[in-house]
Amino acid sequence: MTDHPLEWDAMNHGTPPAKDAAAQAAWDRSVAAHHALAARPGVTLQASEEIVIVLHPGFDTLDAIGPHYFLSSLLGATIHLATTGPVDEPVTSAGGLPLTPTTTLEDAPEAPTVLLVPGGDTAVLLRDSRAIASIRRLGAAAETVASVCTGAVALGAAGLLDGRRATSHWSVRHLLAGYGATAVDERVVTDGSLMTAAGVTAGMDLAIRLVARLRGDDYARFLELGAEYAPEPPFDAGTPDRAGAELTSLARDFYATVEYGLRAG
Amino acid sequence: MTDHPLEWDAMNHGTPPAKDAAAQAAWDRSVAAHHALAARPGVTLQASEEIVIVLHPGFDTLDAIGPHYFLSSLLGATIHLATTGPVDEPVTSAGGLPLTPTTTLEDAPEAPTVLLVPGGDTAVLLRDSRAIASIRRLGAAAETVASVCTGAVALGAAGLLDGRRATSHWSVRHLLAGYGATAVDERVVTDGSLMTAAGVTAGMDLAIRLVARLRGDDYARFLELGAEYAPEPPFDAGTPDRAGAELTSLARDFYATVEYGLRAG
Numbered sequence: 119m120t121d122h123p124l125e126w127d128a129m130n131h132g133t134p135p136a137k138d139a140a141a142q143a144a145w146d147r148s149v150a151a152h153h154a155l156a157a158r159p160g161v162t163l164q165a166s167e168e169i170v171i172v173l174h175p176g177f178d179t180l181d182a183i184g185p186h187y188f189l190s191s192l193l194g195a196t197i198h199l200a201t202t203g204p205v206d207e208p209v210t211s212a213g214g215l216p217l218t219p220t221t222t223l224e225d226a227p228e229a230p231t232v233l234l235v236p237g238g239d240t241a242v243l244l245r246d247s248r249a250i251a252s253i254r255r256l257g258a259a260a261e262t263v264a265s266v267c268t269g270a271v272a273l274g275a276a277g278l279l280d281g282r283r284a285t286s287h288w289s290v291r292h293l294l295a296g297y298g299a300t301a302v303d304e305r306v307v308t309d310g311s312l313m314t315a316a317g318v319t320a321g322m323d324l325a326i327r328l329v330a331r332l333r334g335d336d337y338a339r340f341l342e343l344g345a346e347y348a349p350e351p352p353f354d355a356g357t358p359d360r361a362g363a364e365l366t367s368l369a370r371d372f373y374a375t376v377e378y379g380l381r382a383g
Numbered sequence: 384m385t386d387h388p389l390e391w392d393a394m395n396h397g398t399p400p401a402k403d404a405a406a407q408a409a410w411d412r413s414v415a416a417h418h419a420l421a422a423r424p425g426v427t428l429q430a431s432e433e434i435v436i437v438l439h440p441g442f443d444t445l446d447a448i449g450p451h452y453f454l455s456s457l458l459g460a461t462i463h464l465a466t467t468g469p470v471d472e473p474v475t476s477a478g479g480l481p482l483t484p485t486t487t488l489e490d491a492p493e494a495p496t497v498l499l500v501p502g503g504d505t506a507v508l509l510r511d512s513r514a515i516a517s518i519r520r521l522g523a524a525a526e527t528v529a530s531v532c533t534g535a536v537a538l539g540a541a542g543l544l545d546g547r548r549a550t551s552h553w554s555v556r557h558l559l560a561g562y563g564a565t566a567v568d569e570r571v572v573t574d575g576s577l578m579t580a581a582g583v584t585a586g587m588d589l590a591i592r593l594v595a596r597l598r599g600d601d602y603a604r605f606l607e608l609g610a611e612y613a614p615e616p617p618f619d620a621g622t623p624d625r626a627g628a629e630l631t632s633l634a635r636d637f638y639a640t641v642e643y644g645l646r647a648g
Contacts, residue, residue: 137647144643151636180452180610183480187445187583190478197479208483213455214462215448218473218481267611288611305615317611318452322584326617336630339620343634345445346532346553346582348621349614350570352591355604356613365601369608371416378409 160334167195167231167332170256172269173209173219174202174249176239180318181266182217185234185325188341192333200226202249212238223252232328233260236321237267237287241379250276264313264328266321270294271380273314283309287317288358289373290380319356322347425599432460432496432597435521437534438474438484439467439514441504445583446531447482450499450590453606457598465491467514477503488517497593498525501586502532502552506644515541529578529593531586535559536645538579548574552582553623554638555645584621587612 156163169189171182182199190197201209201219208216233256243249254276257263265273270286273279274297284299285291285307294301306324307314315324326347330338341347355361361369370377421428434454436447447464455462466474466484473481498521500508508514519541522528530538535551538544539562549564550556550572559566570581571589580589591612595603606612620626626634635642 141640141643141647144639147636147639151633151639154633155637178452179448179455183444183448183452186480187443187448187478190444190480213452215451215455216483218483305613306617317609319587319610319612319614323615323617330617335618339618339626339630340634340637342616342618342620343623343626343630344582344638345584346621347584347614347616348570348619348625349584349612349616350588351607351612351614352571352588352595353600353604353607354613355607356611358608360613361604361608365604365608368416368419369605371412372420372605373609374409374412374416375406378406382406 155337155340158334158336161337162333163337164194165192165333167192168198168227169195169232170198170200170226170230170234170260172202172223172233172235172249172253173199173217174238174240174243174246175209176212176242177209177236178238178267178318179211179213179215181236181238181269181321182211182234184319184321185264185266185328188322188325188329188345189232191341191344192329192337198226198230202243202246223249223256226252226256228256229259229261230256231260231332232262232264233257234264234266235269235272237265237269237271237318239379240268240271241376241382243272244275244380254278260311262311262313262328262331264315264324266315266324267317268376268380270314271297273312274299278312282312283307284312284314285316286314289370290377291316293377293380420602420605423599423601426602427598428602429459430457430598432457433463433492434460434497435463435465435491435495435499435525437467437488437498437500437514437518438464438482439503439505439508439511440474441477441507442474442501443503443532443583444476444478444480446501446503446534446586447476447499449584449586450529450531450593453587453590453594453610454497456606456609457594457602463491463495467508467511488514488521491517491521493521494524494526495521496525496597497527497529498522499529499531500534500537502530502534502536502583504644505533505536506641506647508537509540509645519543525576527576527578527593527596529580529589531580531589532582533641533645535579536562538577539564543577547577548572549577549579550581551579554582554635555642556581558642558645
C-alpha cells in the first residue's frame with residue numbers, strides 16, 4: 119500500500135482528524151509508527167530527491183510504473199515524468215495506456231537524484247537524437263542512472279554504459295557489448311552510479327534496491343512488506359532457463375522485430 | 384516486453400516492412416512465432432475480451448498497472464479504464480499519478496469478461512454508494528470478478544464476497560469476514576468466478592493466472608518469460624512471516640488509519 123495519510127509536516131504540525139476516539143487512536147498509532155520508522159538505523163523518512171522517469175513513445179508501462187510505485191512512496195521525493203515530446207501531449211505506452219508528462223527532457227531538473235529510462239519500443243527512442251542527447255546530459259549529472267529492460271540500450275546509445283557492467287531484457291542483453299558494456303546475466307546490476315535491471319518486472323527489484331540506497335535498508339524492507347512483495351510466479355517460466363529451450367526459442371523469434379529494431383536503431 | 388509488432392490481422396493480411404533483407408527476415412521469424420504460439424494446445428492468441436479496470440480516487444497505481452501490463456498484451460482484448468467520477472477528469476493514484484479514464488462505471492460494458500477492482504485509498508470508494516452499486520451490477524454480470532489488495536473490501540461492500548473464499552492485503556484481510564467471506568492467507572485465491580489477490584504486487588500473479596484462464600497456460604508462460612517475471616525481492620520481507628514481528632507491527636501501526644477508514648467505511 120502506498121497510502122501515506124500523514125506527510126511528515128502534517129505529523130509534526132497538522133491537526134489529526136479526531137472524528138471520534140477510534141479515528142484519533144488510529145492517527146496516533148500511525149504517527150508513532152512514522153517516528154519509529156524514522157528512528158531506525160540508516161533510515162531517512164523525509165528527503166527531497168528529484169527523480170526523472172523518461173516517457174518515450176511505446177514505453178512499457180510496467181517498466182515505468184513498477185519503479186514509480188516504490189519511489190512515489192518516498193516521503194518528500196518528487197517524481198518528474200519527462201517526455202521526449204511536447205509537454206502537453208500524453209505519451210502512450212506499448213500497451214496503449216496514455217500517461218500525462220509533468221515536464222520535458224529538456225526542462226527536467228539538470229542534476230537529478232535519479233534518471234530512470236524504461237524500455238518498450240526503444241527503437242523509436244534510439245532514433246530520437248535529441249532525446250538521446252538529453253539522456254546523455256542528464257545521465258552525466260545524475261547521482262544514479264537507472265534503466266529497466268531495453269531501456270539499457272538507450273543508455274548505451276547515450277554513451278552511459280561504456281566500460282560498465284550492465285544488464286537488459288534477456289533477449290537483447292547481448293547488444294550491450296556494442297556500446298562498450300560488459301553484459302551481465304543478473305536481475306539487477308549495480309556498477310557505481312549505474313543500476314540496470316533485466317526485463318520489465320526486474321524494475322521493481324531495482325527500485326527497492328534504489329530505495330535502500332536513498333533511504334536505508336529498513337525503509338526498503340518496510341516498502342517490500344507494504345507491497346506484499348513475495349511473488350509466486352504461477353508458471354515459474356520467468357527466465358530462459360526456467361522456461362526451457364523451446365519456449366525461449368519461440369519468444370526470441372516472436373521478438374525478432376524488436377531485436378532488429380534495436381540493432382538497426 | 385509487451386511489444387507485439389504484428390497484430391493478427393496484419394500478420395494475415397498486412398504487408399511486411401521489407402526495408403531490407405534483415406527486416407524481412409525478422410518479420411518472417413516473428414510471424415512464424417505468432418503462428419507457433421497460436422498452435423500450441425489450449426492457446427487462443429486472438430480474442431475480444433472486454434476487461435474493465437476500476438479507477439477510483441487514490442487507487443494504487445501498481446494494483447491497476449501490474450494486471451494492465453499483462454492483460455494489455457493479449458491480442459484483441461479491450462481494456463476499459465472505468466472511472467467512478469466524470470469521464471473527462473483524470474483519476475489520481477495514491478502515488479500522485481493521474482490516469483485518463485476511457486469510460487465511466489455507468490457506461491462500461493454491461494457484461495464484461497473481467498471486472499477488476501484495484502486497492503489504494505479504498506475507504507473513499509466505500510463511501511461512494513453509486514460506485515459500489517455499479518460494481519455490484521457489473522460484478523454480477525462479469526465472467527470473472529477480480530480484486531487486488533484492499534480492492535477486495537470494495538467487492539465485499541458490493542456483496543460480491545458473501546459465502547466466498549477471498550484474500551486481500553495482509554493488514555486488512557481480517558475485514559473480509561465482515562462481508563460474509565472466508566479470509567484465506569494465500570497470494571491469489573480463486574473461488575469459481577471470483578479471483579482475489581493479496582497486497583499490491585500480488586495483482587501480477589493474479590493477472591498471469593487470469594491470462595491462463597482466458598488464453599491458455601502456454602500463453603501465460605510466454606508472457607511470464609517476456610516480462611522476465613522471476614523476481615528476486617532484495618530483502619525477502621514481503622510477508623509478515625518473512626519481515627518478522629517487529630517490522631510487521633510497525634507497518635500495521637503505520638497503516639492504522641487505512642484500516643480504520645475501511646472499518647468506518
